[in-house]
Amino acid sequence: MSRPYSISSAPSDWPGFMELTVRRKARGFVSEHIWRQWEVGSLVEASGPHGNFYFEPLRDSRQIVAIAGGSGVTPFRSIIREIAAGKLDLELLLLYGSRFADSIIFAAELEALAAKAPQKIRVVHVISDPPADWSGPKGFIDAALIREYASDLSGKSFFVCGPPEMYRFMQEQFARLGLPRRQVRWEVAGAVEDIASAPGFPAEVRGRIFQLHLRRRDAEYTIPAAAEESLLTALERAGLAPDSQCRSGECGFCRSLLTAGEVYVRPESDGRRAADRRLGFIHPCASYPLSDLSLTTP
Ligand code: FES
Numbered sequence: 496m497s498r499p500y501s502i503s504s505a506p507s508d509w510p511g512f513m514e515l516t517v518r519r520k521a522r523g524f525v526s527e528h529i530w531r532q533w534e535v536g537s538l539v540e541a542s543g544p545h546g547n548f549y550f551e552p553l554r555d556s557r558q559i560v561a562i563a564g565g566s567g568v569t570p571f572r573s574i575i576r577e578i579a580a581g582k583l584d585l586e587l588l589l590l591y592g593s594r595f596a597d598s599i600i601f602a603a604e605l606e607a608l609a610a611k612a613p614q615k616i617r618v619v620h621v622i623s624d625p626p627a628d629w630s631g632p633k634g635f636i637d638a639a640l641i642r643e644y645a646s647d648l649s650g651k652s653f654f655v656c657g658p659p660e661m662y663r664f665m666q667e668q669f670a671r672l673g674l675p676r677r678q679v680r681w682e683v684a685g686a687v688e689d690i691a692s693a694p695g696f697p698a699e700v701r702g703r704i705f706q707l708h709l710r711r712r713d714a715e716y717t718i719p720a721a722a723e724e725s726l727l728t729a730l731e732r733a734g735l736a737p738d739s740q741c742r743s744g745e746c747g748f749c750r751s752l753l754t755a756g757e758v759y760v761r762p763e764s765d766g767r768r769a770a771d772r773r774l775g776f777i778h779p780c781a782s783y784p785l786s787d788l789s790l791t792t793p
Contacts, residue, residue, distance in 0.1 A: 496731055498525045499685050499741050501656065502544060503569035505576035516600065518566040522688065545740050548654065548682040550574060550585060555652040555680070559587045560645045562636055562665060564657025565600070570682060571656065572601050578615050579608040585615065588645055590636045592621045592657070596629055619644055635664065638671040648674060656682035662763065683743035684764070690783055691723050693761045697785060705756075705784040710791040711735060720788065726751075726758070726779035730792065737779070737792045744781030749792075753777045756788030 504514035519530045533539075548570055550559070561571045568591055577583040593599045599620060609616040621632045621640065632640055645651060653674065655665050662681060669679060687693065691701050700722040707720040707729055720729035727749055730736040739749040744764035753775050764781035765772075779792070 496525050496728075497739055497742070499546075499683065499743070501548070501570040501573070501682065503572050505573050505580060505582070507577055507580050507582045516566065516569045516572075518600070520688070542740065545746060546683065548656070548680060550583065556650055556678075557585050558651045559585055560641070560648075560651050560653045561587055561589045562641075562653065562655045562657070563589060563591045564636075564661040565593060567655075567657035567661070567682065568600050568605075569656070571654070572605070575605065575608050575616055575618075579611045581612075587616055589616070589618045590621060590641065590644060591618060592623065592636050592661070594622070594624050596620070596622050596626055617644075636668070637664075638668040641668065641672060648672060648678075651678065653679045654682070655679065659684050659687060659763070683741045683745050686725065686728075686742045686780070687761060687764070689723075690725075690759070690761070693759075695762070696759055696783075700759075700785055706787040707784065708755075708787070708789045709733075709735060710789070711737075711793075720784045722784055724783070726777075726782050726784060726788075726790065729784075730779060735792070739780050742780040744778045747778065749779050750776055751779050751790055751792040753782075754789040754791060757785040758782040758788070759785050 500515045500517065502513055503516040504512060517526050517529050520526045563571050571589055574583065575587060575589065578585055578587060591599070605618045609618045619632065621634065621636050622629055623634060625633045655662065662684065690696055703722045704719050705722065707718050707726065709716045709718060716733065716735060718729060718733040718735070720726060727736060727739055727742065737749050737751060740746045744760070745766035747766070758777055760777070760782050767776060767778060
């Protein structure tokens with residue numbers, strides 16, 4: 496298996512050091528494996544870095560509104576460390592949503608970094624299930640809260656990183672604020688945890704196992720593919736996976752040709768070009784079988 500993680504250390508921590516922050520998830524078999532099996536000295540094969548979720552001076556404003564949910568704080572911790580180290584000249588407001596006040600990741604470190612450069616870094620915690628004595632903002636990061644803390648939105652760049660439900664919610668809030676799409680960057684979400692709850696996923700295929708006929712180089716295989724697992728996961732289970740990076744349908748590394756059958760692709764994860772869609776190419780990391788399939792992978 497592979498997984499895309501945001502780098503949570505700062506560029507200036509390099510060379511020789513790079514940090515990932517992996518939250519243990521109840522149903523996540525990669526995070527579970529990491530928590531149980533990894534120890535000091537474990538060897539890990541990594542590629543990259545890849546992706547577009549970073550400050551790009553030609554594209555982004557130097558005034559950033561960062562919106563994080565849960566472990567989605569990791570790329571912002573990286574940027575904030577770089578600002579506090581004096582290596583990146585930005586003003587960053589972090590609106591950070593957590594469920595419980597005592598489960599905020601990097602709480603003490605973020606506070607210390609903001610204290611180091613208070614004119615550049617501001618951190619606001621928003622708690623959806625607050626304790627009785629919580630005096631900060633409660634609930635979700637919505638349009639009113641963004642307006643209250645970020646005030647004038649024009650000319651600011653917005654960066655969002657969090658779980659898929661948060662992305663849907665934030666899209667509604669940004670529409671309410673009339674924020675143009677070009678002002679917003681979304682971190683790719685990685686593998687979807689519960690595809691059956693995605694809008695438009697057909698309930699009748701839940702629990703079904705389909706046959707996947709695979710052509711790969713000069714060989715052919717038939718393997719099982721569960722409706723609620725991505726085709727990339729089915730290929731990985733069989734030891735036949737193509738290269739992958741983002742697992743979010745965006746980078747195109749796993750691009751394959753579907754020659755027969757139907758797949759479900761969550762609209763937010765459909766990063767294919769229009770021509771690819773017409774010609775039958777799919778990204779197995781973001782495609783779920785709705786019937787028996789024939790697929791050609793690189
Ligand atoms: S791994 Fe990026 S599109 Fe599939």
